[in-house]
Amino acid sequence: MSLKNPVEMLLQWAKEQPNKAWLYQPVDGIWKKYSFAECEAQVRGMATALRKLGLPAGSRIAISGRNTAHWFLADLAIAMAGYISVGLYPKQSGDAVKFILTHSDTKAIFVGPMPDADEFMAAVPEGTIKIGFPYEGVGQCDHKWDDLVRASEPFAGYQTPDPSSIYTLIYTSGTTGNPKGVIITIGNMLFAGEGMLKAMPGKGQERFFSYLPLAHAFERGAVELGSIYYGAEVFFLENLEKLAEQLPEVAPTRFFGVPLVYGRFQAGILKKLPQKKLDRLLKIPVVSSLIKKKIKKGMGLQNARYLFVGAAPMPIPLMKWLARLDIDVLQGYGMTENNIYATANLPGANRWGSVGRAQPGADMRIAEDGEIQFKHAAVTQGYYHDAEKTAELFTSDGWLRTGDKGRIDEDGYLYITGRTKDIFKTLKGKYVAPAPIEGALSRDTDIDQLCFVGTGLKQPIMIVTLSADGARKPRSEVEAGLIAEMNAVNATLENHEEIAKIIVARDAWTIDNNIMTPTMKVKRNEVEKKYGELLEKHAPNVKEKVVWE
Template sequence: MSVKNPVETLLQWAKEKPNQGWLFQPVNGVWKKYTWAECEAQVRSMATALRNLGLPAGAAIAISGRNTAHWFLADMAIAMAGYVSVGLYPKQAPDAVKYILNHCEAKAIFIGPMPDVDEFMGCLPQGIITIAFPYPDVPKCDHNWDDLVRASEPFAGYQPPDPKQMVSLIYTSGTTGNPKGVIITGENLTFATQGLLKAMPAIGQERFFSYLPLAHAFERGAVELASIYLGGEVWFLENLDKLAEQLKEVAPTRFYGVPLVYSRIQAGVLKKMPQEKLDRLLRIPLLSSLIKKKIRKAIGLQNARYLFVGAAPMPVPLMEWFAKLGITILQGYGMTENNIYATASLPGANRLGAVGRAMPGADMRLSEEGEIQFKHPGVTLGYYKDKDKTDELFTADGWLRTGDKGRIDEDGYLYITGRVKDIFKTLKGKYVAPAPIEGALSRNTDIDQLCFVGAGLKQPIMIVTLSANGLAKPRADVEKGLIADMEAVNATLEPHEQIAKIVVAKDAWTIDNGVMTPTMKVKRNEVEKRYLPLLEKHANDYKTKVVWE
């Protein structure tokens, strides 16, 4: 029996539980509920409206703005009408916006609430049709969502397309060069989502909190599509300033984050209860379980049965810190090109430092060089309009090359040991893999972000930014901790790999200042370029162990 696609599943829930809430959208702090039946009606009418715009069959239609109920509805309407959806990040660089919309030849775009909206509107190609989502601060467009829905008859006679047909383009926010359009078929989506739900089945009514960018394959699959297949609720974050407040309010049953989100949650807890006091209270048997319960509730994670971290390695000490509070964080691994369907740690099968075992139906192997490779029905057909890059993506026998290096232990757990391309050579002619060394030093809670560089240097140097915890401390205390941890890490390394010194950067690394991708990955080449003069100045000073920018 073939698996229903997301549109068919939405129509099924609208029949089976029409009055139950699916999407919960906050506007000025007030939650608006959209039931399955209301969502179906809006999707059907918008699908008709899109057809009435006279767009060619299979045309690309973009969706922009932060996560909202209408992002989901637009995605489903595009699919129902037989078009191809293209998500854009709310904080996408102007050059990337122009490139993506021109590359996919987008004929229309949904405009949602976002920062720097005027700059974004200035990037749109001539002739593209704009449709405004019904939220405050969305600029005037050619059409308005509510007007189009009111004026259009519900779409009738929906016919599911061939599962092998392209339904979406997901542009990777690569750390170098132009974004690449990853082709996503209906089969890719259903295979990955069904496998995810097989590995992590529902337990009662599921409640999701949507705040990671929907332009990313992970949020789309693990929240939007998973919520459709599970019939779960989705509550949206209103804006980033309200993350702590609304996470507590929503208290989801599944929560996903990048390491930076979890380190910010940790910083929030330690701000209210310093580590020494927390350790003291956790040592008291009668108080310990009460304190843990209170903290979990204060964060909003008391109901979370599945807590995942992805996009970048999470420091083991940070995972251990949460574990002491009774919060098990599971690390997963995947990439847009395999629909984020690769490996995951699961409850009862979690190994710290590993990214889990292969997901159901996901064949995994290591090449002779240690590159991690995959083969399964969730893997993309390739990059849109780019045969050369597509050819590079696959091995001669059709396996997806991830570009990541790893090792697999005797129980099948995968450990990421670095990027094939991130390995650099120092002036001594020796190769260094930065990822494990960065992971080892990130035990220091005064560090927020870090990047190990060494190309063109005699000895590698670690560049770090400070966490809220580090910024609040006297400089001498921070230095003392950094030197102690650096020496402890160096004791485990080969001489050519050892950290020569730590450079403390003055400014945080953000998407806005171009040092991070929209998926919160540090752009290594950008860090090297930005701090090169500082590195050259201090490279030959072997006495100073910590340098402040």
């Protein structure tokens, strides 16, 4: 392959543009710059320090904590030293942490700043070497990053590994069961990198904003890998409370988000500018242009040439709402198992409701049962230490089974129609695909999260949580809106698919209460478990349309 691996790219940038700033780390609101030359020195020093620990070649070394400059540096140092990185989410259950570190036989771990640091540290298996990043909020560790780098000579004699070598293990957060370690080789990354550069070439100085978890393949590939190939500046979010403040400071040229983030953008705009007033202003030609520019600048998206959304379906009404403000969001599709290299909508070729067309070299097909399948060089070779699950992952002729159902239109655009495993059967013996119905009802801006359930029920029921704006409204107003939207959605459905009623949950769904995965996907099985009694109690009453927990 002609493309260099990430370590080689760092060395190239450090040689060609040593003083160019690459990483910007906020500390107490002040941006600390790291040039390519400074990053190279840090990576070389840490690579030497890791070798001094005496770990066998190919040992697994984990990286934890929220997104920081040192997350990138640790990842590159691990690769330079000939080891394999394992990413951990900053907010992950102790059981998941223990399982991943044990399953991967991780020998050492870089510890970054995170909430609940004590709980995290208690889950790290005894004997694992702990190296602390130089930030506040890091637990007690065996070594400190700065001390190790200062005491080490720069690593010399880096040898380019074979493309078949494992670069990283990315553990899927999973909506059910234990996480699975997806094997990503250097060759997988290079193929995806080449395709990305071809489909979405750089334009001048690129600037990225890193805030989605780096343990997820989406952020890792789009931001970390992307930045080192584009030579893009990367600004890290200091903490979630500062998102609305720091995103406008950065004003990235490419922005990557999940539907929940774009939904929060909408809620923030409507809080300052109610819908009726916004509609009125957008009808006035000169004022409309000024309003759009002001809103985009306030959000920090005025420079964004690409606005991507992934990880979950984006409701079409939300995409249309943002498009009225000249915010054109591009839905893409991928999974950890194909290195997030599958399909994407692109500027000038954005088809709402679809997840775009296949990326360069990404062969795609729809199986007889409707499952979307892929075959290309970025697809994983399988799951780490799990031959049984690996065998289930592929068809007999070697195609990756995504578990998603879909269709491809005449122009090659892919539409996701549901999950093969999410489809449930009601007591009437009828099958229901919940995803499209959830997507349709999600246009109600009073809803934050929702989950359509029907196993063991005569008629499916929608469970929702309210947005911050919805929670402030009178119940009667919210209820009227929910019923109106439910009736509108039901008018498009078969009888057995119709929403029988809506249950408004009292508590928000979070990672902490185990309803959401670290990538902000709803765990359907946990919703059914948590609200089982409530469903059983209210399902027989066909007259009530909205139930408040």
